[in-house]
Amino acid sequence: MLYIIPTPIGNREDLTFRSLRILNEVDIILVENYKFSKKLLNFYNIKTSIQTYACYNEHYIIPHILKIIKKGKKLALITNAGTPSISDPGFLLIQYCIKHSINIECLPGATAFVPALVMSGIPINEFTFIGFLSKKKIKRIKKLKHLLQDNRTIVMYESPHRLLNTLNDIQNIFGSEKYVVLCKEISKIFQKTLRGTINNLILQLKNKKILGEYVLIIHGNTIHSK
Known part of the structure; x- marks a missing residue:
């Protein structure tokens, strides 16, 4: 059995009671970063054995993980923050588990883009989630077009460190009057939401030191009611 466990994206109290129980009950917890996850597990006094499962080692560690599960062990997968497999490691392991008829259960929990969408005030009955844009400008521009x-x-x-470049690219392609929302550091101490035209947000940010992780939401091709 493999459990996919969402972890807090900021406030540690966002870990569910069920997640805590399973993290205590499984035989091994697979973690994206040993030191980072150890701090969270120590906070909750979770003593379960942990092993690193990250992008750099997933291809060669998966056969080892499958052998452990097939011996009857229960494993849980967590990443540094949020739900595994959403812009985080996990997808490849899940694919292999399905291929080898291993039961998988994903618990509901923290994912940064959901509260950001809800707080945006933008219509969200339909949306497109793309994770991170490419670091390469040509690919980024192609995707935005x-x-x-x-x-x-x-x-x-x-x-x-890429936020202003991305905002400028969006302005060049979508136009300076495009309505966007920026949500910074969801559920953390310095959580903040900025709303306005792309031109307005660039003016607000261009002379400031930009820190934290951001969820960026672009209004669809409908008229925004101000």
Whole structure:
């Protein structure tokens, strides 16, 4: 059995009671980063054995994990924050478990883009989630031009050091009056939401030190009611 366990994206109190119980009951917890996850597990006094499962080692560690599970062991997978497999390791392991008829259960829990969408005030009956844009400008521009044809609300993640470049690219393709929402550090101490035209947000941010992780939401191709 493999459990997919969402972990807090900021406030440690966001871990569910059920997640706590399963993390205590499983035989091994697979973690994206040993030191980072150890702090969270120590906070909750969870003594379960842990092993690293990350992007750099997943291809060669998966056969070992499958052998452990087939021996009757129960494992849980967590990442540094949020739900595994959403812009985090997990997808490949889940694929292999399905292929080998291993039971999988994903618990509901923290995912940064969901509260950001709800707080945005933008229509979210239909939306497109793209995770992180490519670091390469040509690929990023190509993706944004493709998204320009999408009528749905668009949601993505962005790191602080690339945020202004991404906003400028969006402005060049979608226009300076495009309505966007930025949600910073969801559920953390410095959580903040900025709303306005793309031009307005660039002016607010361009002379400031940009810190934290961001969820960026672009209004779909419908008229925004101000």
